[in-house]
Amino acid sequence: MAPIVLVHGIFNHVPGAAPERAAERQVANCRPRLIDNLARLAVEAPETVMAYYADLLRPDLPEHAQGAGDDADFDSLDAPGRAQAAEWLAAAGAVAPADPQNVALQPLRQMLGWLLDERGSRLTRAVRERTIRSLERTIVTSLREVEAYTTWPHRRDLVRERVAGVIRRQAPAVVIAHSLGSYVTYETLHAHPDLEVELLVTLGSPLRVPSLARRLDPALRAGRGAKPAGVGRWVNIADVGDLVAVPPKLGEVFPVDADETCDTGIGFHGLGGYLANGLLAAAVTPYIS
Template sequence: MAPIVLVHGIFNHVRGASPEQAAARRVADCRPRLVESLRRLSIEAPEMVMAYYADLLRPDLPDQAQSAGDDTSFDGLSAAERAAAAEWLTAAGAVPPADPQNVALAPLRQMLGWLVDQRGGGLSGTAREQTIRRLERAIVANLREVEAYTTWPQRRNLVRERVAGVIRREAPMVVIAHSLGSYVTYETLHAHTDLQVELLVTVGSPLRVPSLACRLDPALRSGRGARPAGVKRWVNIADVGDVVAVPPKLAEVFPVDVDETCDNGLGFHGIGGYLANGLLAAAVAPYIS
């Protein structure tokens, strides 16, 4: 049994690997950052395993070379997806389009560029363009993977069953759920009420993104989410520049015990920056030391 289970977010499909191999590879990539943050507290990092589900969200067979989800540019979005992306950016604080009736025609890169200028600490030139492109890919990938997860009922169930199976097998004290993984974990823990988790830590969570929140199962009631029955404590951490974790302050909608903000610099949304952050280390320390 592992004291910590990590539930991954977007960009984690490992082509040609079995789920077990992919999970081992991804957790090996992530663990050094948690080791780094816990070492500052003089705590040895415990074993950590990953609940891997990315292969289940592929619209094709896992061994095929191409998939519709590989297009991570605003240019490839449908009108409905462009509207969802514009809504997402508006929730993040970007200037909304002048004509709300034509949100599908919103200048998405212009909106994202405005956000980067406000939050990026004076980036310019190549660095600015690279940041815009990275965040564009993150938003589109989240939209596409949420679409895959929420519109294919059989795969939604398969994803939740696999994540639940890992948590049940490992019986962890702590579950750390990143990005789309926080969405999946929220639904999984609600669907499997037998699962007991002492501490749930969500990082870079898009649970409040309007176009995603409206698809949650269980649905929000009167605009509020519910704590999964087996979760004793819930800590949420969001980077101030993370355009996936918007709007800020998850606690305004969900029963979060502690709602923290951090600044991981240019890391923005990456899982590594969150795992290396002292706020996360301080949250998990009492459960693993």
Template sequence: MAPVVLVHGIFNHVRGATPEQAALRRGADCRPKLTEGFAEARLTVGAPQLVVAYYADLLRVDAPKQAQAAGDDASFEDLTSVQRGHAAEWLAAAGAPVPQDPQNVGLAPLRQMLGWLFGERGGHLVGAVREQTMRRVERAIVANLREVEAYSSWPERRRLVRERVAEVIRKERPAVVVAHSLGSLVTYETLHAFPELEAELLVTVGSPLRVPSLARRLDPGLRGGRGAKPVGVGRWVNIADIGDIIAIPPKLGEVFPVDFEDTCDNGLGFHSFGGYLANGLVASAIAPYIS
């Protein structure tokens, strides 16, 4: 048994590896980052052993090309008209001005909206660094939209992903589950679908649960505009980077029954799982549960 289970988000498919091999590889990548976080928080206890619940391969089995994860060259141009509308909703939720005709969002408005956000949030970024960072955000939005579609549009795949994650949690019986990005949506649904699963602490990081196009697809759906805490979860902590456009709006507590939430600043690693794990806030949340 491992005291901590990690549920990954986008950009985690390991080509040519079995799910078991991929989970071990991702775990080997994550543990040094969590060790950094424990050192940053100056904790006397060392970073715990962890296991990754790996499911990225299931989002590719028999999936159409449009549902595959975004590659290095993925951009807004690769989205369908419906997905472009979802991307516009996403950027508007982050604070970008809504186009005059939101029902017919073209490619140019998406980049204009993203550029406006960087003018407001990333004014300190200039030149090539600004362009590279905007490109990374564009790729992340495209990848999230595609993987959410791959996960939620095919009921059988959704079931398989949930069962895979549930199997890991059931086997490891962790005190803590840390879910990142799309993994927070997967974990939320999995813990609701398998109410016998328990975790003393659920930590969501970089979570897009409040993004309109994702929130509409939740199972169970929101009731009266509110989400519910899975019955097996003791405490729920949410942490979002101040520059993480994927985690918008950053305060989940306005919609979900989060017990504690805070923001951090991971610099240019604003949405990376490693950036969050290396942050002392995450370590401080986990430490009391891993004696």
């Protein structure tokens, strides 16, 4: 049985570990969720391999392009970064700035808090503040890692070559790409049209986040993306509360074959919650059983 290839998202750097060891560690952390999920359908999970690239986003980068850290907050962003964050929150449904020229001056935490309240969250003050901090860190880290990935063409090529190499060696029927990994995988499969994947599953994908979508390679044409030539079926799954997967419904821009929403119930963006969701099991089962 061909293995499943996972492509990780943000928050996956393993400092000091060789890429192979980091990939094994990531698989060990998340594979049990997939095993248990498929077992509900009496399906045995195939071998799972992680396409690990987080190390390539770290070396020799300027400080502002580094990934997650203690300073991953809105205050650490420059004016263009604040504008991108405000645009991101507006795409998620927060109150849009009245004056587009002053988007970088918007109170970002206020926008984020308003969005959290609008979505019906009933949290204590302490939990609300922790949640806002976590969401803030996720948005800032995503912006930084996309910047690290897209700013220098050679780094983008290194990441895509790494991911393409894993897919080529493993020859999977199924590729599951999470978060920033869906962005990387979309570009990788376009850059390597010889790679054939029967099923691509994107989870919590930021492909429609405005500031990220503008950087895509290949670029959108007339506001539309294209399915990579080697992909048979493309299923997109997004948690209803996932602020990385905004605006919702990739199908409005990309030719996905199925656009599903779910409620993972544990965490709004984590890979584990998605791997444990029944929609994922239903999508992959025909390709591994």
